[in-house]
Amino acid sequence: MDAQPLLFDLPLAPKMPLPEGFRYQDNLITAEEERDLVARFQDLPFKPYEHLGYFGNRRIAGFGWRQDDDGKMIETGEPIPDVLAPLLDKVAAFTGLARDAFRHALVTEYSPGAGIGWHRDRPPAVAIAGVSLLSPCNFRLRRKVGETWRRASIIAAPRSAYLMSGPARSDWQHSIPQVEAMRYSVTFRTVAR
Numbered sequence: 156m157d158a159q160p161l162l163f164d165l166p167l168a169p170k171m172p173l174p175e176g177f178r179y180q181d182n183l184i185t186a187e188e189e190r191d192l193v194a195r196f197q198d199l200p201f202k203p204y205e206h207l208g209y210f211g212n213r214r215i216a217g218f219g220w221r222q223d224d225d226g227k228m229i230e231t232g233e234p235i236p237d238v239l240a241p242l243l244d245k246v247a248a249f250t251g252l253a254r255d256a257f258r259h260a261l262v263t264e265y266s267p268g269a270g271i272g273w274h275r276d277r278p279p280a281v282a283i284a285g286v287s288l289l290s291p292c293n294f295r296l297r298r299k300v301g302e303t304w305r306r307a308s309i310i311a312a313p314r315s316a317y318l319m320s321g322p323a324r325s326d327w328q329h330s331i332p333q334v335e336a337m338r339y340s341v342t343f344r345t346v347a348r
């Protein structure tokens with residue numbers, strides 16, 4: 156029997172390289188900026204995430220787009236709200252992409268026990284930049300190669316940022332297992348015109 160795959164279940168297994176097109180940075184914002192930002196989330200129009208009658212156990216507030224009943228992204232042209240503007244400046248600097256290229260913003264609230272299942276962010280999303288707030292999560296990635304999954308993961312710390320572009324967005328799926336404590340993410344998406 157080939158015991159090799161078991162090695163990857165061991166805690167000391169060698170770290171999988173992160174996918175091409177994925178980048179991560181700690182401390183995009185300070186603890187004070189994080190606190191002020193989350194305090195202002197009170198004013199956002201959160202609603203439960205729902206798709207085709209399935210409730211994701213998360214609450215979301217989205218700007219610049221909405222999902223139609225087929226799950227397709229419909230652009231609304233609505234601007235990204237002022238409360239997210241300073242964060243978007245930092246995200247744009249982190250990604251090296253133009254601030255105005257980010258036309259979608261989504262604030263997601265994960266109560267303890269909430270997560271997000273395996274998916275890819277579909278077009279028209281091109282690049283996705285996400286900022287984690289309040290508590291860490293295990294950000295997992297996987298890609299099917301033949302009959303097996305290649306896997307990678309990273310602990311996304313509060314106040315950190317990640318970028319998914321290129322193959323990390325188009326070829327890899329991502330998911331977040333149930334979080335232990337309240338976590339918010341702010342994701343900004345560039346879109347194909």
Ligand SMILES: O=C(O)CCC(=O)C(=O)O
Pocket residue numbers: 261263271276285286329331339340342
């Ligand atoms: O919460 C996150 O950082 C990721 C959320 C996500 O994958 C999505 O909204 O498509």
Ligand SMILES: [Fe+2]
Pocket residue numbers: 274275276329
């Ligand atoms: Fe996603």
